[in-house]
Amino acid sequence: MDMQIFLQQLVNGASLGSMYALIAIGYTMVYGVLRLINFAHGDIMMVGAYFTFFAKAAGLPFEVAVLIGIIGAAIVGILTDKIAYKPLRDAPKISLLITAIGISFFLENLFTVLFGSTPKAFSAPEYLTKIFHIHGIYLPISVIIIPTVTLLILAVVLWILYKTKYGMAIRALAFDIQTVKLMGIDADRIIMIVFAIGSALAAIGGIFYAISYPSIDPLMGIIVGLKAFAAAVLGGIGSVGGAVVGGFILGFTEIFVVAMFPELGGYKDAFAFFFLILVLLFKPTGIMGQDLERGRF
Amino acid sequence: MLKVRDLEVKYGVILAVRGINMHVEQGSLVTLIGANGAGKTSTLNAIVNSVKKSGYVEFNGKDISKTPTHKIIKSGLALVPEGRKIFINLTVDENLRMGAFNNDEQFETLRAHVYEKFPRLKQKINQMGGTLSGGEQQMLAIGRALMSQPKMLMLDEPSLGLAPKIIGEVFEIITELKKDIPILLIEQNAFAALKIADYGYVLENGSIDLEGKASNLLGNDEVRAKYLGG
Numbered sequence: 103m104d105m106q107i108f109l110q111q112l113v114n115g116a117s118l119g120s121m122y123a124l125i126a127i128g129y130t131m132v133y134g135v136l137r138l139i140n141f142a143h144g145d146i147m148m149v150g151a152y153f154t155f156f157a158k159a160a161g162l163p164f165e166v167a168v169l170i171g172i173i174g175a176a177i178v179g180i181l182t183d184k185i186a187y188k189p190l191r192d193a194p195k196i197s198l199l200i201t202a203i204g205i206s207f208f209l210e211n212l213f214t215v216l217f218g219s220t221p222k223a224f225s226a227p228e229y230l231t232k233i234f235h236i237h238g239i240y241l242p243i244s245v246i247i248i249p250t251v252t253l254l255i256l257a258v259v260l261w262i263l264y265k266t267k268y269g270m271a272i273r274a275l276a277f278d279i280q281t282v283k284l285m286g287i288d289a290d291r292i293i294m295i296v297f298a299i300g301s302a303l304a305a306i307g308g309i310f311y312a313i314s315y316p317s318i319d320p321l322m323g324i325i326v327g328l329k330a331f332a333a334a335v336l337g338g339i340g341s342v343g344g345a346v347v348g349g350f351i352l353g354f355t356e357i358f359v360v361a362m363f364p365e366l367g368g369y370k371d372a373f374a375f376f377f378l379i380l381v382l383l384f385k386p387t388g389i390m391g392q393d394l395e396r397g398r399f
Numbered sequence: 400m401l402k403v404r405d406l407e408v409k410y411g412v413i414l415a416v417r418g419i420n421m422h423v424e425q426g427s428l429v430t431l432i433g434a435n436g437a438g439k440t441s442t443l444n445a446i447v448n449s450v451k452k453s454g455y456v457e458f459n460g461k462d463i464s465k466t467p468t469h470k471i472i473k474s475g476l477a478l479v480p481e482g483r484k485i486f487i488n489l490t491v492d493e494n495l496r497m498g499a500f501n502n503d504e505q506f507e508t509l510r511a512h513v514y515e516k517f518p519r520l521k522q523k524i525n526q527m528g529g530t531l532s533g534g535e536q537q538m539l540a541i542g543r544a545l546m547s548q549p550k551m552l553m554l555d556e557p558s559l560g561l562a563p564k565i566i567g568e569v570f571e572i573i574t575e576l577k578k579d580i581p582i583l584l585i586e587q588n589a590f591a592a593l594k595i596a597d598y599g600y601v602l603e604n605g606s607i608d609l610e611g612k613a614s615n616l617l618g619n620d621e622v623r624a625k626y627l628g629g
């Protein structure tokens with residue numbers, strides 16, 4: 103592989119990995135506080151992309167539409183918790199899991215019924231779709247912006263988790279919900295914050311996805327969501343840093359394997375699950391996941 | 400300060416607390432003693448609504464029977480839970496910060512107080528809670544509860560699993576605290592508890608078997624036979 107192609111794949115991998123990372127953070131944070139694999143999380147990404155699409159179609163400037171997409175997804179995420187998960191706080195975890203799968207089907211089908219299953223073209227403003235050619239590398243500006251924004255967001259999330267009292271409460275919740283309540287903390291409010299953050303990041307991932315591909319459909323969250331889930335497990339479920347590392351590993355692998363062995367292109371969606379199986383077999387705590395002893399985030 | 404009437408706790412078909420009545424007066428240290436499994440922890444958890452219960456609980460003149468846990472704590476009733484429940488994945492300092500969650504302005508002052516009271520914690524400010532020894536964790540758990548500036552403190556078996564020398568220290572700390580704040584102390588270590596308490600309740604199989612002045616209970620034959628080793 104020559105240098106140009108290598109660099110080309112590197113930027114593509116970073117950009118794809120960023121989307122996985124953004125979505126994986128939500129999986130991992132919700133798991134941390136509720137011990138729930140929130141299978142509806144991939145669909146929240148779709149919801150964010152749709153809100154953005156319609157806000158833009160209604161004539162709002164793109165930046166405002168993005169904001170509406172992020173806030174809309176956060177609200178939908180919070181509502182799924184309040185309506186579907188909160189009544190099950192004391193129920194067995196398996197009930198929660200089944201409910202999450204139900205919410206996932208519900209969102210996918212609701213959006214299909216409301217807006218049709220045909221993909222909708224998603225157009226972003228010129229400054230986000232500009233393409234540079236540098237020494238033969240094909241460089242859409244989005245592949246620079248996406249990883250940069252992702253790393254900035256990671257820094258903000260880590261700052262919240264480690265430097266604010268709400269972040270500390272999120273980490274404390276990963277240890278024990280009853281004891282968090284004994285601190286006079288409204289645990290449901292902390293869980294709400296987790297859903298808000300996770301859903302907002304998923305929306306950003308969904309918008310990046312829509313800009314890159316550039317179309318959206320009601321089922322767009324399924325495969326990306328599952329891969330992001332695999333990324334979260336690979337990085338160590340419960341660990342925000344791990345989710346990002348897992349997301350990037352997955353993004354790079356997918357891009358590089360296909361570049362080196364084009365005949366495997368048809369299997370590209372399978373790598374994530376191959377990793378998932380390996381991790382579950384040999385190191386269920388993932389790369390950065392640790393016992394609570396050293397903290398989950 | 401705290402009034403409990405007809406408190407009952409059920410786990411499925413098991414009746415763990417069978418309609419008990421208790422009082423803790425302003426300025427007093429009351430102890431609830433009883434064997435393992437008598438229902439002591441269930442009683443405390445029921446008071447703060449950590450477990451489902453029936454009955455009436457009043458704190459500081461207010462009915463808190465149906466109040467959610469975090470609001471009871473906010474209203475000034477702190478519980479140091481059985482097994483200490485330190486956030487092992489948070490540092491010592493962060494554990495204290497959690498205790499002062501609703502007390503942002505006083506945090507610095509209160510923290511200074513806690514470190515003054517427990518100098519050993521001060522040397523471990525940035526250490527993870529899980530790396531502390533049992534005794535240090537107990538001090539952190541008490542310190543963390545004090546960070547909410549409680550009007551009353553409930554302690555669930557603070558001596559559990561500690562070395563004898565450390566147990567002595569913990570009881571000294573409780574004796575100190577007693578000067579400032581009413582306490583409801585749960586103990587299996589009945590002798591030590593009755594020695595520092597004003598009043599005591601003896602719980603057996605979920606019912607109050609005996610109650611009275613701590614000094615009287617210390618002299619009571621039944622109590623001596625069952626809980627004080629003869």
Ligand SMILES: Nc1ncnc2c1ncn2[C@@H]1O[C@H](COP(=O)(O)OP(=O)(O)O)[C@@H](O)[C@H]1O
Binds near residue numbers: 413415435437438440
């Ligand atoms: N979560 C629970 N589920 C079912 N039974 C419980 C639970 N917690 C305690 N019990 C039972 O309730 C009784 C009282 O327990 P507990 O309040 O912990 O007693 P103590 O603190 O005095 O040792 C025991 O028989 C115990 O087995």
Ligand SMILES: [Mg+2]
Binds near residue numbers: 439440441556
């Ligand atoms: Mg107990």
